[in-house]
Amino acid sequence: MVYDVTIDGKDYRLELMRTETGWQCQLNGRDMQVDAVLARRDVLSVLIGGRAFEIKREHTATDMHLWVGSVRYLAELRDPRSLRGRKGAGADEKGPKKLLAPMPGKVVRVLIGEQQAVEAGQSVLVVEAMKMQNEIKSPKKGTVQKIVAAEGANVNAGDVLAIVE
Amino acid sequence: MFKKILIANRGEIAVRVIRACRELGITSVAVYSDVDRASLHVRKADEAYHIGSPAAAESYLNFAKILGVAKLSGADAIHPGYGFLSENARFAQACVDERIKFIGPTAASMEMMGSKTRARQEMEKAGVPFVPGTSRGLESPEQAEQVAAKIGYPVMLKAAAGGGGKGMRLVHAPGEVKAALEAAQSEAERAFGDREVYIEKAIINPRHIEMQVLADEHGNTVYLGERECSIQRRHQKVLEESPSPIVDPDMRRRMGEIAVRVAKAASYTNAGTVEFLVDQDKTFYFLEMNTRLQVEHPVTELITGLDLVHLQIRIASGEKLPFGQEDVRIRGHAIECRIYAEDPDNNYFPSPGRITLLLLPSGPGIRRDSGMYEGWTVPIDYDPLLAKLIGYGTDRKQAISRLTRALHEYFVGGIKTNISLFRRILTDSDFQAGKLDTGYLDRLLKTRPPEVRGEDADVAAIAAGIFATLDPASAVASNGNLSANPANIANRETTVPGWKRAARMEGLG
Numbered sequence: 001m002v003y004d005v006t007i008d009g010k011d012y013r014l015e016l017m018r019t020e021t022g023w024q025c026q027l028n029g030r031d032m033q034v035d036a037v038l039a040r041r042d043v044l045s046v047l048i049g050g051r052a053f054e055i056k057r058e059h060t061a062t063d064m065h066l067w068v069g070s071v072r073y074l075a076e077l078r079d080p081r082s083l084r085g086r087k088g089a090g091a092d093e094k095g096p097k098k099l100l101a102p103m104p105g106k107v108v109r110v111l112i113g114e115q116q117a118v119e120a121g122q123s124v125l126v127v128e129a130m131k132m133q134n135e136i137k138s139p140k141k142g143t144v145q146k147i148v149a150a151e152g153a154n155v156n157a158g159d160v161l162a163i164v165e
Numbered sequence: 166m167f168k169k170i171l172i173a174n175r176g177e178i179a180v181r182v183i184r185a186c187r188e189l190g191i192t193s194v195a196v197y198s199d200v201d202r203a204s205l206h207v208r209k210a211d212e213a214y215h216i217g218s219p220a221a222a223e224s225y226l227n228f229a230k231i232l233g234v235a236k237l238s239g240a241d242a243i244h245p246g247y248g249f250l251s252e253n254a255r256f257a258q259a260c261v262d263e264r265i266k267f268i269g270p271t272a273a274s275m276e277m278m279g280s281k282t283r284a285r286q287e288m289e290k291a292g293v294p295f296v297p298g299t300s301r302g303l304e305s306p307e308q309a310e311q312v313a314a315k316i317g318y319p320v321m322l323k324a325a326a327g328g329g330g331k332g333m334r335l336v337h338a339p340g341e342v343k344a345a346l347e348a349a350q351s352e353a354e355r356a357f358g359d360r361e362v363y364i365e366k367a368i369i370n371p372r373h374i375e376m377q378v379l380a381d382e383h384g385n386t387v388y389l390g391e392r393e394c395s396i397q398r399r400h401q402k403v404l405e406e407s408p409s410p411i412v413d414p415d416m417r418r419r420m421g422e423i424a425v426r427v428a429k430a431a432s433y434t435n436a437g438t439v440e441f442l443v444d445q446d447k448t449f450y451f452l453e454m455n456t457r458l459q460v461e462h463p464v465t466e467l468i469t470g471l472d473l474v475h476l477q478i479r480i481a482s483g484e485k486l487p488f489g490q491e492d493v494r495i496r497g498h499a500i501e502c503r504i505y506a507e508d509p510d511n512n513y514f515p516s517p518g519r520i521t522l523l524l525l526p527s528g529p530g531i532r533r534d535s536g537m538y539e540g541w542t543v544p545i546d547y548d549p550l551l552a553k554l555i556g557y558g559t560d561r562k563q564a565i566s567r568l569t570r571a572l573h574e575y576f577v578g579g580i581k582t583n584i585s586l587f588r589r590i591l592t593d594s595d596f597q598a599g600k601l602d603t604g605y606l607d608r609l610l611k612t613r614p615p616e617v618r619g620e621d622a623d624v625a626a627i628a629a630g631i632f633a634t635l636d637p638a639s640a641v642a643s644n645g646n647l648s649a650n651p652a653n654i655a656n657r658e659t660t661v662p663g664w665k666r667a668a669r670m671e672g673l674g
Binding site: 001003005007008010012014016023025027032034036038041042043044046048053055056057058059060064066067068069070071073075077103104129157 | 518521522524545572573576578588621622626627629630631632633634636
C-alpha cells in the first residue's frame with residue numbers, strides 16, 4: 001500500500017508491505033521494520049528498532065489527530081492512486097470543499113456571500129459557541145458556491161456550513 | 166443508620182456518594198434530568214428517578230421534585246453533594262419539615278455563614294482573626310473612604326451575599342471608591358438580589374489555604390488538616406494539595422484550632438471547610454466557611470486515612486465521632502487535578518461532546534473519582550468537571566512524580582480536556598518549589614507553553630498508514646457519530662451559555 005501522509009504540515013510518502021513478522025515500511029525512501037498491534041479500536045502499539053510507542057487516534061468534526069504518547073499530531077492521509085481516497089469528511093470530492101462546524105454553536109455572521117471569490121485561509125463565516133467566536137476559514141482559493149447555514153442558524157459539530165468551489 | 170439515601174446531584178460527586186452508600190449497605194437513589202439519563206451516576210445507583218428538564222432550576226435545584234422522589238422512594242436522608250442545593254438553607258429546612266435528614270449542617274448554620282457580613286460579626290465575637298475592614302454593609306461612599314484610609318489601600322469591596330468573584334471590586338486610591346462601590350452594589354443586586362457590600366483590606370497575591378473540619382451532633386469538633394488551594398483560574402480551583410508546602414505542625418495546629426472555633430461559633434455539624442487567606446508573612450485571616458463537602462475532599466482522605474463521606478453519613482445518623490483530635494495523624498502527601506472538559510487552545514472554554522476513547526491511569530498512589538465513560542456524551546448544561554485525578558505519595562516529590570506518570574497514561578479522546586495544563590503545572594519549577602499564590606496560574610498561562618512538538622512525527626506518519634490498513638472503519642464511523650448523535654448537542658440555543666453560568670453560580674469548590 002502507498003499513502004501520502006501529512007503530519008503537522010509535513011508531507012511523507014509511505015509504502016507499507018505486510019511481512020510474516022510485521023511490516024516492511026518505506027518512509028520518504030527510508031526502509032524500516034515495524035511491528036504493530038491494534039490493541040483496540042483507535043489504539044496502536046508500535047515497535048520500531050526496539051522502541052515502543054502507544055499511538056491513539058482521535059477524530060474531531062474536521063480533523064484526525066494521532067497522539068504519540070502525550071504529544072498530539074494533526075494527520076491527513078491520502079491514497080495517491082485513488083481519486084476518492086482522501087480521508088476525512090468534506091474532502092471526498094476533488095473540486096468543491098466543504099466548510100464544517102468544528103463544534104456545536106450558532107452562525108453569527110456570514111462574511112462572504114455566494115458566488116463571491118475567496119482566498120485560501122480567508123474567513124467565510126463566524127460560529128459562536130459558549131460565547132466564543134470562531135472564524136471558519138476557506139481551505140482553498142476559489143468561489144463560495146453555496147452558503148448552507150444562514151446567519152442565526154444553530155449547527156452541530158460536523159455540519160456543513162458552506163461549500164467552496 | 167439510614168436505609169436509603171437520595172443523592173441530589175450528578176456527575177462524579179453523585180458517583181462518589183453512591184459508592185459510600187454501597188460500602189455502608191445503604192440503598193442509593195439517583196435523580197436525573199433529561200440529558201443525564203445515560204450519565205454514570207444513574208448507572209451506578211440502586212434506584213433512579215427522572216426529575217425534569219436540563220435547566221437546573223427544573224431538576225437538580227427543584228425542591229418539590231427532589232423531595233417528591235425522596236418520599237416516593239422511601240429515602241430517609243438526602244446527600245446534596247457540592248454545588249446545586251448543598252448550601253441552600255431553605256432546602257435544608259424543607260428536608261427537616263418533611264422529616265427527611267439532610268446530610269450536612271443545619272439551616273441556621275448555613276444562614277450564618279451564607280452572609281459574609283453576618284459571618285464576620287460572629288467571628289468578631291468569637292475572636293477569630295479576619296481580614297481588617299467592616300463587618301456590616303457600607304452606608305455611603307464617604308464611610309467607605311474613611312474605613313479605607315484607616316486600613317490602607319488597596320482595599321476590596323465585596324458583596325455580602327457574594328461568591329465566584331461577583332460584586333467584587335479592587336480599589337487602589339480614594340478617587341475610585343465612589344464609582345467602584347456603586348458598581349459593586351448594582352452587580353451584587355443583579356447577581357444575588359442583595360446590594361449589601363462591605364469593605365476589607367486587599368491582600369495582594371495571598372495563598373488560599375483551607376482547613377477541613379468535622380463536627381458530630383454531640384458537640385465534638387475536630388480538624389483534619391489543611392488543603393492548599395492557591396492554584397485557581399477565574400476564582401475556580403484547578404489543583405489542590407495537602408499538606409500545604411508552607412504549613413508546619415505549629416501553624417497547622419493554630420489554624421486548626423481557629424477553624425474549630427469558627428465551627429463552634431456557628432454551632433456547626435457535619436463536614437465543613439474554613440477558608441483562610443494567608444499573606445506573605447504566613448499571617449492567616451478567616452475568609453469564609455463552606456458548609457458542605459468540598460470537591461477536593463479526597464486529598465484530605467488520602468493523608469488522614471479517613472472516609473469523609475462515610476463519616477458524614479454516620480454523623481447525620483446521630484453517631485458520635487469515632488475518634489478525637491489526638492487520633493488524627495497526617496501521613497504522606499496528596500495532590501488533586503480537576504479534569505475539566507475545556508479547550509486549552511481556546512482560552513479554556515468548555516468543550517462538550519462525545520467521549521470516543523478513554524484510557525485510564527492506575528498503579529501505585531493513584532485515585533480517580535470520575536463521572537465519565539467512553540461513549541458518553543458530555544452535556545453542555547452543567548459544570549464541565551469530568552473527573553478528579555488524585556496522586557498520593559510518601560512525600561510531595563513522590564506524589565508529583567506519580568501524578569505526572571498517571572497523567573501520561575490518561576487519555577480522553579473526542580473532546581478537549583485540560584489534562585495538558587496539569588503536565589505543565591507539575592513540571593513547573595515554582596510549583597515544584599511550592600512557591601504558590603492565587604496569582605500563580607495566571608502568571609504561568611502568560612508564559613509561553615513549553616515546546617511540545619515531538620520528535621515522533623515519523624512514527625505518527627507510519628501509524629497513520631497502519632491504522633488506515635488495520636482499522637479503516639472507525640475513521641468513517643467516528644465522524645459519522647458526531648453528527649448522527651445530535652440528541653445531546655442539539656439546537657438548544659438558550660442552554661449554550663448556561664453551562665458557564667451554571668458553573669459559576671454553583672461556586673464549586
